[in-house]
Amino acid sequence: MSEKKAIRLGVNVLASGRHDAAWKTLPNPATISTDIDEFVKIAQVAERGLIDALFLADGPGGLVPEAYSRPWRALDPLTLHAALSQVTQHIGLVVTTTTLFGHPYTVARQIASLDHISKGRAAWNIITSQAPVAQAAYGVDHAFGQEDRYQRAREFVQIVTGLWDSFPGEAVIADAQRNVFVDKQLLRPIDVQGTHFRSAGALSTPVSPQGRPVIFQAGQSEDSKAFGARWADALFTGQRILENGQKFYADVKALAKGFGRNPDQLLVMPGLFPILGSTEAEANRRKDELDEQLDHEGLRRELARHFALDPDDLPFDLPLPYDKIDAAEPNVPIASRWHRREILNEARLRNWTVRQAVRGNLVGGHRVIVGTPEQVAQDIIHWIDQQAADGFNLNIDVQTSGLQDVVDHLIPELQKAGRYRREYEGSTLRENLGLIHANAGSTNASTRTGAFADSSELARSTEPAAT
Numbered sequence: 001m002s003e004k005k006a007i008r009l010g011v012n013v014l015a016s017g018r019h020d021a022a023w024k025t026l027p028n029p030a031t032i033s034t035d036i037d038e039f040v041k042i043a044q045v046a047e048r049g050l051i052d053a054l055f056l057a058d059g060p061g062g063l064v065p066e067a068y069s070r071p072w073r074a075l076d077p078l079t080l081h082a083a084l085s086q087v088t089q090h091i092g093l094v095v096t097t098t099t100l101f102g103h104p105y106t107v108a109r110q111i112a113s114l115d116h117i118s119k120g121r122a123a124w125n126i127i128t129s130q131a132p133v134a135q136a137a138y139g140v141d142h143a144f145g146q147e148d149r150y151q152r153a154r155e156f157v158q159i160v161t162g163l164w165d166s167f168p169g170e171a172v173i174a175d176a177q178r179n180v181f182v183d184k185q186l187l188r189p190i191d192v193q194g195t196h197f198r199s200a201g202a203l204s205t206p207v208s209p210q211g212r213p214v215i216f217q218a219g220q221s222e223d224s225k226a227f228g229a230r231w232a233d234a235l236f237t238g239q240r241i242l243e244n245g246q247k248f249y250a251d252v253k254a255l256a257k258g259f260g261r262n263p264d265q266l267l268v269m270p271g272l273f274p275i276l277g278s279t280e281a282e283a284n285r286r287k288d289e290l291d292e293q294l295d296h297e298g299l300r301r302e303l304a305r306h307f308a309l310d311p312d313d314l315p316f317d318l319p320l321p322y323d324k325i326d327a328a329e330p331n332v333p334i335a336s337r338w339h340r341r342e343i344l345n346e347a348r349l350r351n352w353t354v355r356q357a358v359r360g361n362l363v364g365g366h367r368v369i370v371g372t373p374e375q376v377a378q379d380i381i382h383w384i385d386q387q388a389a390d391g392f393n394l395n396i397d398v399q400t401s402g403l404q405d406v407v408d409h410l411i412p413e414l415q416k417a418g419r420y421r422r423e424y425e426g427s428t429l430r431e432n433l434g435l436i437h438a439n440a441g442s443t444n445a446s447t448r449t450g451a452f453a454d455s456s457e458l459a460r461s462t463e464p465a466a467t
Contacts, residue, residue, distance in 0.1 A: 004385065005384055006434065007380060008433055009052055011053070011394050013039070014071065017397050032071050033072055034075060041399075043084045047088050050422070050423065051091060052429070055393055056094060058096040060137060063133070094125050094216055095114065095125065097110075100128060102138075112164055115209060119427060120209030120430070122213040122429070126216070155196050157231050159194070162190040166187060167205065167206045172206060211437045215231060218236040233267065235252060238367075239388070240346045241342075242386060249387055267433060268390050271393050274369050274376045276406070283371050287368075300316070307328060308329070316358075373410045
C-alpha cells in the first residue's frame with residue numbers, strides 16, 4: 001500500500017440490486033427477497049473482492065410504497081447477517097436498527113452476540129427515522145419532534161455502549177476450586193436513568209472480540225452530524241457534488257475533534273452507484289437499458305413530491321422549472337429537504353432535463369457514476385485525495401453481475417494505484433477499517449451513571465437524518 005490513504009469500500013445489499021428495474025432482468029425474481037442462496041452469493045463475491053463490509057439497510061415497520069413495485073428488504077438484518085457470518089470469514093456485517101423504537105438492552109445483546117458469532121465482524125448502523133409505517137407497527141400515535149428524536153437516540157446509544165463495556169472478558173475466571181465462574185467484582189454494571197430509556201446491570205454477553213462492535217450512523221442534518229461525530233466510527237452519507245462532500249467531511253471531522261476524538265478514527269463513506277462497462281459507451285448502454293424499464297411516471301411523482309409540485313409541472317423532456325421549484329420551497333416536506341437539495345445541486349451542474357433528473361436519482365439521492373473501471377477508480381481516488389471521503393458505500397445496479405464487475409475490474413484498478421488492499425489486514429472489522437481496538441472504558445465510552453448530558457450537546461436543525 002502506498003503512503004496515500006487506503007480506500008474503504010462497503011456494499012449496500014439488496015438481493016436484486018439497487019436499480020429499481022434490476023429485478024426485471026432476473027430469471028426468478030419472485031422469491032429473491034427471501035432467498036438465502038442469493039445473499040450468500042453476494043456475500044462471497046464481495047469477500048472475494050476484499051470489500052470491508054456488507055451493509056443491510058432497514059426500516060422498521062410494514063411494507064413501504066416502493067415495495068409494491070420492486071423487491072424489498074424482507075429479512076431481518078440481524079438474522080440474515082448471523083447466517084452470512086457462517087459462510088464468510090473476513091467481511092464485516094453491518095446491521096441497521098432504529099433508536100426510536102424497542103429497547104437498547106435488546107439491541108446491545110443482539111449486536112454483541114453477532115460480534116461473537118462472527119468472531120469480531122459485527123457493526124451497528126444507527127438510524128433515527130420514523131416513517132408512518134414504523135409508527136403504526138410499533139403502536140406509536142405521533143411522530144417524535146426533532147429534539148425528542150435525538151434525545152432518545154442519544155440515550156439509546158449511551159445505554160448500548162455502556163452495556164457493551166459492562167462485562168469484561170477477564171470477569172469469566174472459571175475457578176473450579178472456588179466454585180466461581182464469573183467474578184462479579186470485575187463487572188462494570190450501568191445504572192442509567194434517562195428521560196426516555198432506563199437500564200441497570202451488566203449485559204449477559206461478555207465484551208466482544210473487537211472490544212466493541214463498530215458503530216455506523218447515517219444522515220446529513222446538523223443534528224445527525226453532531227450525533228455521528230460523537231458516537232460513530234463511520235458515517236454513511238449522500239453527497240453528490242465534490243464541494244458538498246468536502247464541506248460535510250470537514251464539518252464532521254471538526255466536530256469529532258471537538259468531542260476529544262481523533263478525527264482519523266471517524267470514517268466518512270458516502271453512497272456511490274457505479275455502473276461499469278469496458279468502454280464508456282458500453283457503461284452508458286447498460287444504464288440506458290435498465291432505465292428504459294423504469295416506471296417513469298411513478299418516479300416523476302416521487303420527484304414532484306420532493307419539490308412540492310404537481311407532476312404536470314415537470315414535463316419530461318424540458319429543463320427543470322427552477323422558478324416553480326424555488327417558489328414551492330416553503331411547502332417542501334421536512335423529509336424531502338435533503339433529497340431536494342442534492343438533486344438540485346447536480347441538476348444545475350449538469351443542466352438536467354426532468355427525465356435526466358428522474359433517471360439520475362436512482363437510490364434516493366446517492367451519486368451515480370457511469371464509466372469504465374479506470375474512470376470510476378480515478379473518480380474514487382480523486383474524492384479521497386480531495387478530502388471529501390474516506391471510502392464509499394457502493395450501490396450495485398444488478399446483483400450479482402454488477403458486483404462481479406466491481407470485484408473483477410474496479411478493485412484491481414484501485415489495487416494497481418496502490419490504494420486498495422490485496423489481502424485483509426486482520427480478523428476483525430475494526431482492524432480491516434483501520435480503527436483502533438475499542439477498549440472498555442475508553443474516552444468514547446458512554447456515561448454509566450446519573451443524568452445524561454444536556455441536550456445542547458447537539459446542534460439544532462429541522463432537517464431530518466437520512467436513512
